[in-house]
Amino acid sequence: MNVAFDPWIPVVTTAGKRELASLGAVLTKGEQFADLAVRPHERVSLMRLFLCVAHAALNGPKDYVEWCEVPKRLPEAARKYLTNWKDSFELFHETRPWLQVAKLKGVEKEDGVSGKTSPVALLDFELATGNNSTLNDHGGQMSSRQIEPGRVVLNLLTFQNFSSGGGSPIAQWNTIRTSQVGNPDAPCLSQSMAHCLFRGRSLAETIHLNLPAFETIGRVYKTFSKDKKKDDSYSDVALGRPVWEFFPESPEKESDRVINATKTYIGRLAPISRWIRLIHGSDQIYCCNGFKYDTFKDGFASEPTAAVRLVTKKDKNGAETTERRIVSVEPAKTLWRELSSLLVKRSADGLGGPLAMENAPYDTEFDFHVCAITRDQASMDIAVESVFHITPAFQINFSVYQSEVIEAEGCSRRLRWAIEDYRSTIDKDWVQRVKRTQAKEQNTLKNRLAQTAFLSYWTTVEKNLPLLMAHIEAIGSDSAIPTREAWRKMLFAAACEAYRIACGQETPRQIRAFAKGWLKLTTTRDEPKSDTHEIKEENL
Numbered sequence: 441m442n443v444a445f446d447p448w449i450p451v452v453t454t455a456g457k458r459e460l461a462s463l464g465a466v467l468t469k470g471e472q473f474a475d476l477a478v479r480p481h482e483r484v485s486l487m488r489l490f491l492c493v494a495h496a497a498l499n500g501p502k503d504y505v506e507w508c509e510v511p512k513r514l515p516e517a518a519r520k521y522l523t524n525w526k527d528s529f530e531l532f533h534e535t536r537p538w539l540q541v542a543k544l545k546g547v548e549k550e551d552g553v554s555g556k557t558s559p560v561a562l563l564d565f566e567l568a569t570g571n572n573s574t575l576n577d578h579g580g581q582m583s584s585r586q587i588e589p590g591r592v593v594l595n596l597l598t599f600q601n602f603s604s605g606g607g608s609p610i611a612q613w614n615t616i617r618t619s620q621v622g623n624p625d626a627p628c629l630s631q632s633m634a635h636c637l638f639r640g641r642s643l644a645e646t647i648h649l650n651l652p653a654f655e656t657i658g659r660v661y662k663t664f665s666k667d668k669k670k671d672d673s674y675s676d677v678a679l680g681r682p683v684w685e686f687f688p689e690s691p692e693k694e695s696d697r698v699i700n701a702t703k704t705y706i707g708r709l710a711p712i713s714r715w716i717r718l719i720h721g722s723d724q725i726y727c728c729n730g731f732k733y734d735t736f737k738d739g740f741a742s743e744p745t746a747a748v749r750l751v752t753k754k755d756k757n758g759a760e761t762t763e764r765r766i767v768s769v770e771p772a773k774t775l776w777r778e779l780s781s782l783l784v785k786r787s788a789d790g791l792g793g794p795l796a797m798e799n800a801p802y803d804t805e806f807d808f809h810v811c812a813i814t815r816d817q818a819s820m821d822i823a824v825e826s827v828f829h830i831t832p833a834f835q836i837n838f839s840v841y842q843s844e845v846i847e848a849e850g851c852s853r854r855l856r857w858a859i860e861d862y863r864s865t866i867d868k869d870w871v872q873r874v875k876r877t878q879a880k881e882q883n884t885l886k887n888r889l890a891q892t893a894f895l896s897y898w899t900t901v902e903k904n905l906p907l908l909m910a911h912i913e914a915i916g917s918d919s920a921i922p923t924r925e926a927w928r929k930m931l932f933a934a935a936c937e938a939y940r941i942a943c944g945q946e947t948p949r950q951i952r953a954f955a956k957g958w959l960k961l962t963t964t965r966d967e968p969k970s971d972t973h974e975i976k977e978e979n980l
Contacts, residue, residue, distance in 0.1 A: 441593065442530055442531070443530075443538050444462065445462050449466055449486060450476065464522045468514075468516075470645075470647060473643040476643070481813050484602075486594075488709045489597060491650060491744075492682050493522070495706050496681070498514060502653060503654070504653060514647070514648075525684065529684065531592070531593060538684060539716070541715045542717065544715050545611065545717075547610050547617055556610075557722075557724035559724060560592060560725050563595035565598070586723055592718065599716070600716075602813060603626045603714055605623045609727050611715060616691040618728040624713075624733070625713075626711060627713060627735060629815055632815045633742075633743065633769070633812065634746065636782050637796075637810075638650055649801075650745075652744065656795055657795060659788060660792075661705060662674040663741050677740075677741050680700045680703075680707035681704070681706060681707060683701045683710055683711075683712055687701075688731070708733065711733055712731060713730050736764075736765075744794060745795075746767065747781055749781045749791065750765075764791065771824070774898070775824065776902070779845075780838075780842040783838070800830075802835055805832070808827070810825060811824070841908070844911070844924075847928065851932065852898070855897060855961060856890040859893055862956065862957035863953075865957075893938040893939060893942035900930075900938070901930070904930045911924050911927050939957065939958065
């Protein structure tokens with residue numbers, strides 16, 4: 441199985457047919473494919489691989505001029521590059537299998553027998569193996585499960601990018617024996633980060649739009665100091681080489697090859713966060729923790745497809761501190777509410793959206809694709825993705841969109857405060873219960889109280905998002921004010937209906953409580969003040 445020239449990538453052709461394509465076909469004939477036919481985390485992993493090969497094949501693009509020439513240069517450059525490095529893309533090569541450690545073995549037992557292996561199904565997040573649920577897959581009880589080589593390649597690539605930390609099998613490379621616990625996350629899963637991609641009319645255009653120039657990378661892709669006294673201290677990130685060109689020969693962490701794999705821009709695009717060796721002709725593998733990939737919270741630069749924003753925190757005394765954070769995905773907060781932090785150019789100090797925002801076509805329409813996997817404890821939780829169709833009018837009036845999102849969130853806060861009034865009226869212990877709760881948990885407790893109302897409110901709002909988009913498109917015309925009023929009236933009506941659903945009126949006491957909360961919801965137009973401990977996320 442050759443990863444460069446054998447078909448394994450699920451795609452949809454421009455004629456709407458689903459088929460498998462090789463890495464070489466995607467990079468040389470990308471205009472024949474409309475899109476990938478994969479899950480969100482697989483899409484991110486594949487795009488990182490495409491960008492890695494494209495950078496290596498082009499040795500660029502170095503600047504905007506070369507970036508404009510990519511559609512013409514990439515097909516032939518990719519064909520030559522993949523041909524030259526063909527052996528390094530062999531999945532079962534004896535000495536350099538693709539993204540694997542050839543010398544990896546199980547920990548030997550006392551009788552000299554090689555140690556325990558793991559099922560190859562471990563690489564697929566949706567199959568029942570290890571602590572993965574059997575809810576949608578009951579094949580975990582089978583003694584042997586064969587997976588097609590093409591699927592194994594996709595699983596291997598995705599596992600290296602998104603596998604979660606925590607427990608892991610044990611294996612050995614040379615004299616280094618890995619630990620079963622305390623393993624870090626792979627680079628793309630950390631902090632449940634949102635990955636931002638552009639989607640073109642074909643895969644060729646998609647790759648082009650997501651390919652940053654070296655000039656942009658050098659200007660904004662930098663590590664930062666975690667020392668609060670050195671907030672303005674930044675360090676350049678080297679460009680590096682793909683790992684298959686300079687694969688680590690040993691597990692020594694300080695070797696040049698390991699540094700290239702873990703601390704350079706191109707080296708990290710196809711990571712080896714887990715040491716893996718597939719056993720040819722078997723459904724078993726050797727798998728264990730691999731090299732540590734520093735994340736943004738460790739002081740390294742954020743992933744190229746991630747976004748960074750400033751977060752202002754207040755403690756219980758009202759003292760504020762500001763820090764940089766990756767834009768994370770929360771299951772309770774849909775992605776359209778995060779666009780103000782994602783759809784922003786990356787600044788020189790590292791704040792803003794993905795590196796490829798420099799390539800955004802501001803004079804034409806384009807699709808903005810956001811993918812993520814939420815993290816729960818030491819496991820992956822929910823795969824999330826949204827596609828936003830961005831028009832020139834939307835880009836021009838983006839500040840209006842931001843203000844209307846803030847308006848919608850203000851309505852939700854008023855709704856929560858009204859429900860708190862209702863609860864404190866019928867439950868005299870509620871205020872004391874909040875005070876007894878740790879400061880950092882109080883906001884979570886209050887949100888849990890309003891959970892039923894929030895579900896109703898945000899579901900209604902999201903059903904009516906076309907009202908907001910109609911308003912954005914109408915700005916500058918006579919329809920601007922009527923469309924804005926339609927959107928805001930909908931917000932108010934949704935909040936009122938959510939309050940009715942969450943707060944009963946069966947008894948006289950409930951009726952009095954309902955009236956008190958209703959008065960606060962319908963007459964208080966100003967947003968309630970934030971709790972002193974609440975985190976405030978600033979727009980860039």
